Structure formats: C-alpha cells, structure tokens
Amino acid sequence: MSQLDAILSHVDASLDASLDRLFELIAIPSISTEAAFAPDCRRAADWLAAELSALGMDASVRDTTGHPMVVGHGPGIPGPHVLFYGHYDVQPVDPLELWTNPPFEPKLVPQPDGETHILGRGASDDKGQLLTFIEACRAWKNVTGSLPIRISMLFEGEEEAGSPSLAPFLDAYGDELRADIMLVCDTDMWDHDTPAITTMWRGFVSEEFEIVCGDRDLHSGMFGSAARNAAQVMGTIIGKLRLDDGSVGIPGFYDDVTELPEVMREQWASLPFDAEKFLADVGLTTPAGEAGRSVLEQVWARPTCEINGVWSGYTGDGFKTVIPARASAKLSFRLVDGQDPDRIRGLFRAFVESLLPPDCSVTFKAYAAAAAQAMPLDGALLNKARDALSIEWEREAALAGTGGSIPILGEFKRRLGMDSLLVGFARFDNRIHSPNEKYDLSSFHKGIRSWVRILSAFSETPA
Amino acid sequence: MSQLDAILSHVDASLDASLDRLFELIAIPSISTEAAFAPDCRRAADWLAAELSALGMDASVRDTTGHPMVVGHGPGIPGPHVLFYGHYDVQPVDPLELWTNPPFEPKLVPQPDGETHILGRGASDDKGQLLTFIEACRAWKNVTGSLPIRISMLFEGEEEAGSPSLAPFLDAYGDELRADIMLVCDTDMWDHDTPAITTMWRGFVSEEFEIVCGDRDLHSGMFGSAARNAAQVMGTIIGKLRLDDGSVGIPGFYDDVTELPEVMREQWASLPFDAEKFLADVGLTTPAGEAGRSVLEQVWARPTCEINGVWSGYTGDGFKTVIPARASAKLSFRLVDGQDPDRIRGLFRAFVESLLPPDCSVTFKAYAAAAAQAMPLDGALLNKARDALSIEWEREAALAGTGGSIPILGEFKRRLGMDSLLVGFARFDNRIHSPNEKYDLSSFHKGIRSWVRILSAFSETPA
Incomplete structure (x- = not known):
C-alpha cells in the first residue's frame, strides 16, 4: 500500500471520530453578530x-x-508553504421555529437517495468545510508522523460580520502569515458530483442613498402635481439603472469590464449546468440579465446593479395621501x-446627481466595496489541485466562478x-444562512480525502 | 337701523357668548377614528x-x-330650502408633545399682528367653521324671532374616518334631507383677506399594488443580474408614471380632461396668489407638474398621479444583499x-400589466375613488353668496378650486x-390635522357675519 493509500484508508477508518469532532464544534453556538454569544466564539x-x-502546530x-x-504554524517542511484560512463563526439561527432540529444539536439524517445530511448551523458554512482540511492534516500526521508540507492556518470569528478585524490583523502579522498561496474551503462544488476550484469572484460596491425634495411631507390634495415627489424621483432614477435589455444604464459602467477567457467559456458550455432548472x-x-449572455455568464462573469431595498412615504395599513419628501434605497x-x-x-453617484430634478438633493452612504478577482489559470498548484480533485471524484474538476464577493x-x-x-465541497442546496443548514456526509468524507490528495500532490512540488 | 344691520350688531355684541359655545364644543374630544372616544363623539x-x-329647530x-x-329642520319659511352640512368629529392629536397648549383646552392667543388665534383641535376643522353658520342663525332668531329661510342641518361624526355611514344614511333619509342646495363651511379663504367660494374640487382614485417576481428573496451574489428584481421592476414602472414634462404617462389618462373655464382662468390670473411663496x-x-401650466392650475385644475408610499426588500440598518421578490406601492x-x-x-392597471416583464405578477388593491366636481358658475344663489361675501370682506370674493377631494x-x-x-373662512396656515390647530378670531367673527349676509340675500330670493 502506498503512503497515499494508507492515509486515505486511515481517513475512511476514522470517519466516525472526525464526525465526533465536527459535532463538538457545531455544538458551540459561535454566532458572531450577537453579543450574547461572544463567550461561545472564544x-x-x-x-x-x-x-x-x-x-503538532504552534497554535495560539x-x-x-x-x-x-486562531493562528497555527506547522514545522518548516520542504515544499510550498500554504496558509489555510477558515472561519469559526456562524450566522444567526432566526427564525428558530423553522428548524426541524435544534441548530446547535447536530444530527445525522439519512436521506432516501443514500446520502446522509449533517444537520446544524455551521455544518457547511464553515465548520464542516474547514474541518475537512484539519482532518486531512490529522490523517497525514497519524499515518506518517508529520505534516506533508509547511502549513499555517488562520481562523477568524467575524466572517459573517464583515471581518472588521481582519485587515488590521493582516497589517500587524503580515510577515508571520505570508505564505506561497492561501487555501480556502468555503465554496461549492460545480454540481452534486463534479468538484470545482473557484477561480473568479465578483467584486462589490454597496450604497445607500436618500433623495430629499422640499422640507416636509405634503398633502397630495393641496400640492399634488406641483410639489416634487421624492418617491417619484426615486422611481425615475431606479427605472434608469437597468435598461430594457437587462444591462446597467450608468454611463461608463462597462468601460473596464474584462471578457470571460475563452477557456472558461468553453468549459462552462461543456459542463453540466441546467440554466432552466437553476x-x-x-x-x-x-x-433578467444582459440579453445574449448565458445565465452562468450573467451570475458569474458579468457585472450588475441590484436594488436591495427601497422605502418612502406611508407604508402602513390603509392609506395616506402624502407626497413624500424623502425616499431611500439600498443598492449594490x-x-x-x-x-x-x-x-x-x-x-453611480454622478448618474444619480445628473437625474436630480430641481429642489431635490441626495445624500449617499457608502457601505462595503471590494474588487473582483480572477486567479491565474496556469499555476502549478492550481493544476495539481485540479488533478487531485479529478481523481478523487472521478470527474474532471471544473474551474468555476462565483457571483458572490469574497x-x-x-x-x-x-x-x-x-x-x-x-x-470547496458544499452543495447548492446546503441552506447556508438559512434554517436547516446541512452538509452532506459525502462532502465531509470525500472532502477530507480530497485535501489528502491535494497535499500529497503539493508535497511533490518544488517550493 | 336696517334689520340686517341689527343682526350684524347683535353678532358683534354676542361674540364672547359665541366663543364660549365654541370652547364648549372644542373641549369635547370627539376623535372619530379612536374607539375610546366614541362616548365623546356622542x-x-x-x-x-x-x-x-x-x-327652534326639530332636532334629533x-x-x-x-x-x-345630527339632523335638524327649521320651519317652512318661504325662499330657498338649504341643507347645511358639517362634521363634529376631529382628527387625532398625535404627536401630543408638539402641542403648546392641550388640544382640548381651547385658548385665545393674541398675535403680534393684531389677530387672535383660537387654539385647539377642531378649532378650524370643522367645529369653528360649522359654528359660524349656527351662530348666524342664532343671531337671526334672536333679533327677528325666526330663521330667515327654510333651513335644515346635518352633522356627521365620521368625516375624518371616510364617512362610512353617510351613503347609507342618505339612502335611508334622502327624501327628508333633500333641499335646493347644500351649504358647507369646511374650506379656505383665497388668502388672508379675500373670501372665496370653492366651486371645483378634484376627484380621487387610490390604489395599492404589489409586484411579485419568483417565489422568494434571493442572494445577489448567487443570482445577481439573472434573477428578476421586484424593486427594480417597481422602479421602472414608477419611472414611467410621470414623464419628464411633469405629465402622467398612462396612455389615455388625459382623454376626458376638461379645460379650466376661461372665466376661472382669468380670475385666477387676476387674484393675488404668490406661486413662488406657495x-x-x-x-x-x-x-413639478405639467410644463406650461400655472401652479394654481396644476394643483386645482389638472389631474395628477402621486406615489404615496413604496417599500421593498431590506430597509433596516446596515446592509443585506437581497434581491427582493416583492415590491409594493401606494399611489393616488x-x-x-x-x-x-x-x-x-x-x-392604470392595464398600464402596469403592460410593463410587467416575464416571471412577474401584480396584484391590485382598490382604495377609495370619487369623481371630481365642478359647480355651475351661473346660479342665482352662488352669485348672491358671492356678493354678500364681497360686501362683508370688502374684497371681491374669489371662485376657487381645491386640489383636494370632497x-x-x-x-x-x-x-x-x-x-x-x-x-369657508379657514386660512392656509390653520394647521388642520396637525399639532396646534388654530382658527383666527377674525375668521370666526366675520364668518358669522358673512353667513348673516348670505342668509339675508337668500331670503330675498324666490324659491
């Protein structure tokens, strides 16, 4: 038996113990956005x-x-130095009444199709996913007595809260944390059977703005038609943000957009993806996106503008014939x-200002922003990981995008x-951030095995 | 001294007693929309x-x-038969903390300009106004021993609640209540010094509608650009309701619109109205209304469409990158x-449906509707009333419109x-429906005198 096969056998034989550890971690209600759970985060x-x-890592x-x-450093073994990143915090569990099982009492639930669900908040995002890597390291250590390469790990507890401490932490400990590449296990498979490496993700700009017309709400009987209506102005602006062909109507918005590399386009066309079912x-x-673009392009490779919330005037029961002086929207x-x-x-701001009629003013509030990123497709580590995944899952691993932002x-x-x-080994239906979050037992098991194979391939790579 | 002068002198001499009665009526907190005040309404x-x-009326x-x-009938005196209508109910008083004086403890407050304010909820709308007519009748009765013409009165207690009992009451008692003309004292003067008869008022259609796209809110990272966004659809529809020239964009909306009679247009142009100050x-x-129309035309004589409220998606603190599946608006x-x-x-409904993209549905909820009305400008009673007002106020009475609906x-x-x-003798700044409602003492006093003159003129009119 080769060393690799021995380690994979050890993974198979230790699965129950690995699950026990995952259950221990899920049972800690580490909700980062609710102050009452701060002790649980710690x-x-x-x-x-x-x-x-x-x-055997130097952990603190x-x-x-x-x-x-949480920072850990393994010993300086030859080969590439990797930094594995994950997060131990989880989303809130509201509405609790929709959970079929208490969110912090993890449970295995066999499914009719032979799959087994690991139920619990964080089972997928990100406790189950990050443990696939730790358990792979454990198997290496148990079988060979050491880790395969130089491994550092970083776990944060504020990912679900926008990671406010991360940038200062990187500034303070950058030299200590810098490695050849960062590994992350927080993404999805291509589909139920096809593994994926996510190589591109969209950027993000979020914004709130308020239109103010005049200095008070007015009665539509007294002022109707002559007074500027902020809700009308807001509607007119929103109406011009997206054009009839699905594109964004802001002048210059597409100036710097990079077209999808041909290799990705071809791969996406050849891989199983059922846009109608999606x-x-x-x-x-x-x-609803740009005409002539596939659904995958629309959600992964094309920019968009989405209204996330809008409010103005009277929104309660019944009716008030108010002309609203204020209207607000959140958009991203x-x-x-x-x-x-x-x-x-x-x-965007110039566009809004250009559409403002007389007597109206606008204030903007900036929320988060992040650039999109596309990883190089020709790196040695990427290709080794892709091959390792393809072997484990007996399907060629996909190079995927994600419409989300990281x-x-x-x-x-x-x-x-x-x-x-x-x-990542999550599946589309894992209900992350929602009631009844689950992680498939096959994701967890084959996820550990996948990392064993990837680490094995990396250990044969010159640094 | 003529009979008319004697009655007017009686009005002047009895003003304190008239005010006492107004204070008694204001002190009854007859808020029709709050159940706790039902005994006060009675x-x-x-x-x-x-x-x-x-x-001396037959009242019940x-x-x-x-x-x-409340219904009252005076004796059958020759001349026209008039039905005076008013309402004894008042608006709620929230927010109470903005009142400088308790709303149901009426108070006289002298002003720097020599005017005196009668402070209190209902001081203007409609207790002060309706009492001008009752006090005029009282003066006639006290001086001459009888009312001048055949007078009926009807007071309701649900005007501020949409008058739900009125239509059935009219159906039940129509024959009893029918008169040659209805008199109402619930409107404004043209300006501080110029009396007015309101001869036209706008109609009203109010509507709420909800756009639904897909079957749940979605994450903009996962679905952004491909999924139909209900808030975007709503914005696009609202954006097309009013055009850049201020007109309403619904096809056919202006088909049956009647142009302002030339006599009104000329009068409005000649009367003091400061559109800039308004x-x-x-x-x-x-x-903001139709280009080329004066402000008075826009608010009194032209139709409009106003968004009264709109809501969709996430409207709380912070940010959620949701693609809303639902968006609602109220408009009138x-x-x-x-x-x-x-x-x-x-x-309107056909217009919205014509703009719906695929995967969207709309539901409409009808609120109130009422047609606009324009009173004939050539009636004998109208002209007599206008002359009487012009004499009392020493200004030619205006024929006004109102943008509101009655x-x-x-x-x-x-x-x-x-x-x-x-x-009506209310003034623009009476703060009806708001904290610190007031009625000017001159409105009350000269209002009573105006009705005395009008009734005198009517008493000389053949039925």
Whole structure:
C-alpha cells in the first residue's frame, strides 16, 4: 500500500471520530453578530487552537477588538508553504421555529437517495468545510508522523460580520502569515458530483442613498402635481439603472469590464449546468440579465446593479395621501475583473446627481466595496489541485466562478500579495444562512480525502 | 337701523357668548377614528342637537353603525330650502408633545399682528367653521324671532374616518334631507383677506399594488443580474408614471380632461396668489407638474398621479444583499371634471400589466375613488353668496378650486341630486390635522357675519 493509500484508508477508518469532532464544534453556538454569544466564539477559537496543537502546530488564540483569531504554524517542511484560512463563526439561527432540529444539536439524517445530511448551523458554512482540511492534516500526521508540507492556518470569528478585524490583523502579522498561496474551503462544488476550484469572484460596491425634495411631507390634495415627489424621483432614477435589455444604464459602467477567457467559456458550455432548472428552482423562467449572455455568464462573469431595498412615504395599513419628501434605497453592484469599485461608486453617484430634478438633493452612504478577482489559470498548484480533485471524484474538476464577493481574499492579495486557491465541497442546496443548514456526509468524507490528495500532490512540488 | 344691520350688531355684541359655545364644543374630544372616544363623539352630537333645538329647530340624534348623525329642520319659511352640512368629529392629536397648549383646552392667543388665534383641535376643522353658520342663525332668531329661510342641518361624526355611514344614511333619509342646495363651511379663504367660494374640487382614485417576481428573496451574489428584481421592476414602472414634462404617462389618462373655464382662468390670473411663496413655504422653487401650466392650475385644475408610499426588500440598518421578490406601492390620482374614476383605475392597471416583464405578477388593491366636481358658475344663489361675501370682506370674493377631494359632496350629488355651495373662512396656515390647530378670531367673527349676509340675500330670493 502506498503512503497515499494508507492515509486515505486511515481517513475512511476514522470517519466516525472526525464526525465526533465536527459535532463538538457545531455544538458551540459561535454566532458572531450577537453579543450574547461572544463567550461561545472564544470557546470555538480555543477548541480550534487545541486541535492545531494536537497536530503538532504552534497554535495560539489572539485577541482583536472583536472576536479572537486562531493562528497555527506547522514545522518548516520542504515544499510550498500554504496558509489555510477558515472561519469559526456562524450566522444567526432566526427564525428558530423553522428548524426541524435544534441548530446547535447536530444530527445525522439519512436521506432516501443514500446520502446522509449533517444537520446544524455551521455544518457547511464553515465548520464542516474547514474541518475537512484539519482532518486531512490529522490523517497525514497519524499515518506518517508529520505534516506533508509547511502549513499555517488562520481562523477568524467575524466572517459573517464583515471581518472588521481582519485587515488590521493582516497589517500587524503580515510577515508571520505570508505564505506561497492561501487555501480556502468555503465554496461549492460545480454540481452534486463534479468538484470545482473557484477561480473568479465578483467584486462589490454597496450604497445607500436618500433623495430629499422640499422640507416636509405634503398633502397630495393641496400640492399634488406641483410639489416634487421624492418617491417619484426615486422611481425615475431606479427605472434608469437597468435598461430594457437587462444591462446597467450608468454611463461608463462597462468601460473596464474584462471578457470571460475563452477557456472558461468553453468549459462552462461543456459542463453540466441546467440554466432552466437553476431559475425554475426559485420560481423563474427567464434570465433578467444582459440579453445574449448565458445565465452562468450573467451570475458569474458579468457585472450588475441590484436594488436591495427601497422605502418612502406611508407604508402602513390603509392609506395616506402624502407626497413624500424623502425616499431611500439600498443598492449594490457586483463587479467583474477590471472594474474599480471606487470608480463605479463615483459613476453611480454622478448618474444619480445628473437625474436630480430641481429642489431635490441626495445624500449617499457608502457601505462595503471590494474588487473582483480572477486567479491565474496556469499555476502549478492550481493544476495539481485540479488533478487531485479529478481523481478523487472521478470527474474532471471544473474551474468555476462565483457571483458572490469574497472581500477578505482581496485583503490577502492587497496586503500580503497572496493568491488564493478556493476548493470547496458544499452543495447548492446546503441552506447556508438559512434554517436547516446541512452538509452532506459525502462532502465531509470525500472532502477530507480530497485535501489528502491535494497535499500529497503539493508535497511533490518544488517550493 | 336696517334689520340686517341689527343682526350684524347683535353678532358683534354676542361674540364672547359665541366663543364660549365654541370652547364648549372644542373641549369635547370627539376623535372619530379612536374607539375610546366614541362616548365623546356622542356627547358632541347631543351638544349640537341641543343647540339646534334652541334655534327652534326639530332636532334629533340618529344612530348609525358608527357615530351618530345630527339632523335638524327649521320651519317652512318661504325662499330657498338649504341643507347645511358639517362634521363634529376631529382628527387625532398625535404627536401630543408638539402641542403648546392641550388640544382640548381651547385658548385665545393674541398675535403680534393684531389677530387672535383660537387654539385647539377642531378649532378650524370643522367645529369653528360649522359654528359660524349656527351662530348666524342664532343671531337671526334672536333679533327677528325666526330663521330667515327654510333651513335644515346635518352633522356627521365620521368625516375624518371616510364617512362610512353617510351613503347609507342618505339612502335611508334622502327624501327628508333633500333641499335646493347644500351649504358647507369646511374650506379656505383665497388668502388672508379675500373670501372665496370653492366651486371645483378634484376627484380621487387610490390604489395599492404589489409586484411579485419568483417565489422568494434571493442572494445577489448567487443570482445577481439573472434573477428578476421586484424593486427594480417597481422602479421602472414608477419611472414611467410621470414623464419628464411633469405629465402622467398612462396612455389615455388625459382623454376626458376638461379645460379650466376661461372665466376661472382669468380670475385666477387676476387674484393675488404668490406661486413662488406657495412653493417656498414648503422648501420648493420649481413646480413639478405639467410644463406650461400655472401652479394654481396644476394643483386645482389638472389631474395628477402621486406615489404615496413604496417599500421593498431590506430597509433596516446596515446592509443585506437581497434581491427582493416583492415590491409594493401606494399611489393616488387626483382627477378633474370629466375623468371617470373607474376608467382611470382600469387604465392604470392595464398600464402596469403592460410593463410587467416575464416571471412577474401584480396584484391590485382598490382604495377609495370619487369623481371630481365642478359647480355651475351661473346660479342665482352662488352669485348672491358671492356678493354678500364681497360686501362683508370688502374684497371681491374669489371662485376657487381645491386640489383636494370632497367625496361626500359627490354622494349628495349622486344620491340626492343636490349641488353644493362651499363657503369657508379657514386660512392656509390653520394647521388642520396637525399639532396646534388654530382658527383666527377674525375668521370666526366675520364668518358669522358673512353667513348673516348670505342668509339675508337668500331670503330675498324666490324659491
């Protein structure tokens, strides 16, 4: 039996023990956005540090102004130096009454199709996913007596809260944390059977703005038609943000947009993806994005502008014939590689100001911004990981995009100069952030095995 | 001294007693929309019935399914038969902390300009105004021993609640209530010194609608650009409701609009009205209605569409990158003579449906509707009233419009065939429906004198 086969056998034989550890971690209600759970966040950090110490790593829990960070360093073994990143905090569990099982009492639930669900808040995002990597390291350590390469790990406890402590932490400990590449396990498979490496993710600009017309709400009987109506002005502006062909109507918005590389386009066309089903699952039939672009392009490779909330005037029961003096909206842009978030924010604001009628003013409130990123497709580590995944899952691993934004990866790129390799085993239906979050037992088991194979491939790579 | 002069002198000499009665009525907190005040509404009705009895009228309080009606009939004196309508109920007083004096403890407050304010909820709307007519009748009765003409009165207690009992009451008692003309004292002067008869008021259609796209809110990272966004669809529709020139964008909306009679247009142009000040008082400089129409035309004589409220998606603190599946709006139309409310509602609904993209549905909820009305400008009673007002105020009385809607007058017209004559002494700054409502003492005093003169003129009119 080769060393690799021995380690994989050990993973198979130890699965129940690995599950026990996952259940221990899920049972800690480390909700980062609710102050009452701060002690639980620290408990989760302590738990992880103890696990890293058990792997022979130099592990510590480090205070921040928020929830603590966990940092661990393995010994200096030849080969590439990787920094594995994950987060131990989880989303709130409201509405609790929709859970079929208490969210912090994890449970295995066999399914009719032979799959088994691991139920619990954080089972997928990100406790189950990050443990696939730790358990792979444990198997290496148990079978061979050491880790395969030089491994550092960083776990934060504020990912679900926007990672406010991460940038200062990277600034303070950048030299200590810098590695050849960052590994992350917080993404999805391509589909149920096809593994994926996520190589591009969209950027993000979020903004709130308020239109004010005149100095008070007015009665539509007294002023109707002559007084400027802020809700009408807001509607007119929103109406011009997206054009009839699905594109964004802000002048200059597409100036720096990078087209999808041909290799990605071809791969996406060849891989199984049922656009009709993707939409039908949420009650839709017709893509609303740019005409002539596939659904995958629309959600992964094209920028967009989405209204996230709007409010103005009287919104209660019954009727009030008010002419609202104020109207507000929250909106966000998803950006693609090439688009500068600050420039997009500026174009948007200029666009709104250009549409303001007399007697109206606008105030803007900036929320988060992050640039899109696209990882190089020709790196040695990327290709080794892709091959390892393809072997484990007996399907060629896909190079995927994600329509979401991963601002923390931009921080690592900007502050530490590090690219990231995103390998995740979550599935589309894992209900992350929702009641009854689950992780498939096959995701967990084959996820551990996948990392064993990837680490094996990396250990044969010159640094 | 002529009879008329004797009556007017009696009014002047009795002003304190008239004020005492107004204070008694204001002190009854007859808020119709709050159930706790139902006994107070009945108390106000009883108080009015007693006053009518004191005038020698056959007065009664009549139950409805809501607050009671007060009906009084004077003796059958030759001349036209008039029905005076008013309402004894008042608006709620929230926010109470903004009142400088308790709302149901009326108080006289002298002003620097020599005017005196009668402070209190209902001081203007409609207790002060309706009492001008009762006190005029009292003066006639006290001086001459009888009322000048055949007078009936009807007071309701649900005007501020949409008059739900009025239509059934008119159906039940129409033959008893029908008169040659209805008199109403619930409107404004043209300006501080110029009396006015309101001869036209706009109609009204109010509507709420909800756009639904897909079957749940979605994450903009996962679905952004491909999924239909209900808030975007709503914005696009609102954006097309009003065009850049201020007109309403619904096809057919202007089909039946009647142009302002030339006599009104000329009069409005000649009378003092400071459009700049009208707008500046509420922080505006530029009329938002149809280009080429004066501000008075825009608010009194042109139809409009106003968004009264809109809501969709996430509207709380912070940010959620949701693609809303639902968006709602409340909106109302003000209509002018000629426009049919049902037709306008239908045109609006068809317009929205024509703009719906795939995967979206809309539901409509109808609120109130009422047609606009324009009273004939050539009636003998109108001209007599106008002359009487011009003498009392030493200014030619204006024929005014109002941008508001007076649905009850439509009920009287439709169910009893009666036209209305609207003579009011309220001023623009009376803060009706707001904290610190006031009625000017000069409105009250000269209002009583005005009705004395009008009744005198009517008494010389053949029936």
